Amino acid sequence: MFQKGLKDVIAVHTNIASVDGDKGELRYRGVSVGNLIATHSFEEVAYFMWNGVFPGDEELHELNEKMIAGRELPSHVIAIIDALPTNMPLMEVMRTAISAYGHTAFKDRTIEDQAIILTAALPVIIARHYRNQNGQTIVEADPALSHTANYLWMLTGEMPNDVQVEALETYLKLTMEHGLNASTFAARVTISTESDLVSAITSAIGTMKGPLHGGAPSGVIDLLEEMGTRDNIRRVVEGKIKGGERIMGFGHRIYKTEDPRSILLRDKCISMSGEDAWLDLATVAEKEIIALLEEHKPGRKLYTNVEYYAAAIMRSIDMPPELFTPTFSAARIVGWTAHAIEQLSDNTIFRPQSVYVGEFHVEG
Incomplete structure (x- = not known):
């Protein structure tokens, strides 16, 4: 076959x-x-x-x-x-x-x-x-x-x-x-x-x-930087969805539910809450983005993948995108x-x- x-x-x-x-x-x-x-x-x-x-x-x-x-x-x-x-x-x-x-x-x-x-x-x-x-x-x-x-x-x-x-x-x-x-x-x-x-x-x-295969999660960095603060999450994400753009850091070709790696990285980010503004933004944004994706693309089951929180962690330690892969x-x-x-x-x-x-x- x-x-x-x-x-x-x-x-x-x-x-x-x-x-x-x-x-x-x-x-x-x-x-x-x-x-x-x-x-x-x-x-x-x-x-x-x-x-x-x-x-x-x-x-x-x-x-x-x-x-x-x-x-x-x-x-x-x-x-x-x-x-x-x-x-x-x-x-x-x-x-x-x-x-x-x-x-x-x-x-x-x-x-x-x-x-x-x-x-x-x-x-x-x-x-x-x-x-x-x-x-x-x-x-x-x-x-x-x-x-x-x-x-x-x-x-x-x-x-x-x-x-x-x-x-x-x-x-x-x-x-x-x-x-x-x-x-x-x-x-x-x-x-x-x-x-x-x-x-x-x-x-x-x-x-x-x-x-x-090894494409760096720089798209997630761009997304987080475009949002900047929690007040901009809905405006930025809805604009991308309506424009037919992919929301970087969401969806995975293998996992049909949450990527276990993203869950563990999220837990690490939450445990360091208050230590870094980028980690705080990422954890808040995830919940709102998932809700918006379910609202606009019901049934698609687009969960956070490992690139999302990997990007947040890399950004929090000031690692430039060329070092990601x-x-x-x-x-x-x-x-x-x-x-x-x-x-x-x-x-x-x-x-x-x-x-x-x-x-x-x-x-x-």
């Missing part, structure tokens, strides 16, 4: 994550993401994704040491980043820099250690090129900081506060995995040829770069590497069929 784009075709059995769009449920290795993010750090959830169990104190210490070491980019990777044009988009720089890890010494490591190193390195790559783009001095990684706090530190050169770290870490944990999406599929297809992890992640970043990738690399490891554990090369629909010409 032909399914354009392989939509709804089951190609993988996985133990990594499950997405139930009808129930609005996302689970990592059988555990609801809500239970995971409430009690575990980014590092602990990443370990769980790679290994299927949570780390004990000794395992967590070892993981932290490996991630700190992974923040030290190889000299040739630094040279490549610094040699690239400063106007080169970040996703292309990330793809190029990660591909440079494909050398013998790196490939001699276990694939699990490779996954840790690439996960630790990606935020450093992003921050280095971002500061190069803006003519700023490079900020070196701080081994005393967590993965999330260190990312903010390297981007800004300022020590992040607890609210900023907590908000961004919630987002990173919620977006590190989401089933067999386009970039994850690209990683699994590449590694299924018995290629290497570096090539698989390079493929995934190249796929994430496409606006149909790279930051999304810095989270999703955990899922990419977990899927690549799983693919190799019971590998069959992906080889779907195609049907020729062109003309046949009579020869001779």
Whole structure:
């Protein structure tokens, strides 16, 4: 049976994550993401994704040491980043820099250690090129900081506060995995040829770069900025609905009810009520926008998606739009590497069929 784009075709059995769009449920290795993010750090959830169990104190210490070491980019990777044009988009720089890890010494490591190193390195790559783009001095990684706090530190050169770290870490944990999406599929297809992890992640970043997959939620930022205050919500949203415009941040191709990630990000925003005007505006606007959508488009079930509150959180920590998709990738690399490891554990090369629909010409 032909399914354009392989939509709804089951190609993988996985133990990594499950997405139930009808129930609005996302689970990592059988555990609801809500239970995971409430009690575990980014590092602990990443370990769980790679290994299927949570780390004990000794395992967590070892993981932290490996991630700190992974923040030290190889000299040739630094040279490549610094040699690239400063106007080169970040996703292309990330793809190029990660591909440079494909050398013998790196490939001699276990694939699990490779996954840790690439996960630790990606935020450093992003921050280095971002500061190069803006003519700023490079900020070196701080081994005393967590993965999330260190990312903010390297981007800004300022020590992040607890609210900023907590908000961004919630987002990173919620977006590190989401089933067999386009970039994850690209990683699994590449590694299924018995290629290497570096090539698989390079493929995934190249796929994430496409606006149909990794498009930044900048449209939500534009919406929030256009509203500005709660007094303008109805006027702006009704104007867009009547003009036939899409309300950015609402509706999802998989979830037929509320996106569980948006619920958890909303809860985080509400818990930080009063800390940031953008988070307050986002939570108030959501209720009114949903009511307006139901009023003008009854039965469509257009709920908030993860981009809506992701944008609000990114705006609250002053992260510019050009960093949205790279930051999304810095989270999703955990899922990419977990899927690549799983693919190799019971590998069959992906080889779907195609049907020729062109003309046949009579020869001779």
